[in-house]
Amino acid sequence: MTVKTRLTKKEKEEFRKLLLERKKSIISKLSRYYAESKEIDTDTALDLVDKAETTYTRDFLLGLTDSEREQLEMIDQALERLKKDEYGLCLICHKEISKKRLQAIPWAAYCIECQEKKEGESRGR
Numbered sequence: 001m002t003v004k005t006r007l008t009k010k011e012k013e014e015f016r017k018l019l020l021e022r023k024k025s026i027i028s029k030l031s032r033y034y035a036e037s038k039e040i041d042t043d044t045a046l047d048l049v050d051k052a053e054t055t056y057t058r059d060f061l062l063g064l065t066d067s068e069r070e071q072l073e074m075i076d077q078a079l080e081r082l083k084k085d086e087y088g089l090c091l092i093c094h095k096e097i098s099k100k101r102l103q104a105i106p107w108a109a110y111c112i113e114c115q116e117k118k119e120g121e122s123r124g125r
């Protein structure tokens with residue numbers, strides 16, 4: 001059984017915008033970081049990250065902190081889930097993630113219960 005998200009088209013569009021804005025803000029920070037050595041604008045940077053295959057791009061991504069890189073990846077995964085109509089569902093229990101949580105963290109992949117469980121596990125290690 002495939003669970004589909006029950007978000008309306010309009011809601012999905014809003015979350016997509018939130019995700020893209022966040023992505024853009026991480027990347028624009030990155031292009032500022034590189035501005036001294038390389039002439040690169042936000043659109044070029046976005047394009048590079050989307051292609052994320054070349055060595056150059058990998059080097060480029062090294063300008064990000066680990067958490068920013070992680071966030072960028074989570075944003076991309078969330079965008080992918082939006083495309084497949086699976087956005088807003090917890091990856092562990094497949095229940096819907098509350099809209100309030102998604103508004104605060106649009107790239108959230110887990111519901112609060114599963115997130116807490118996961119964090120509890122990694123703390124216990």
Ligand SMILES: [Zn+2]
Binds near residue numbers: 093112114
């Ligand atoms: Zn869950």
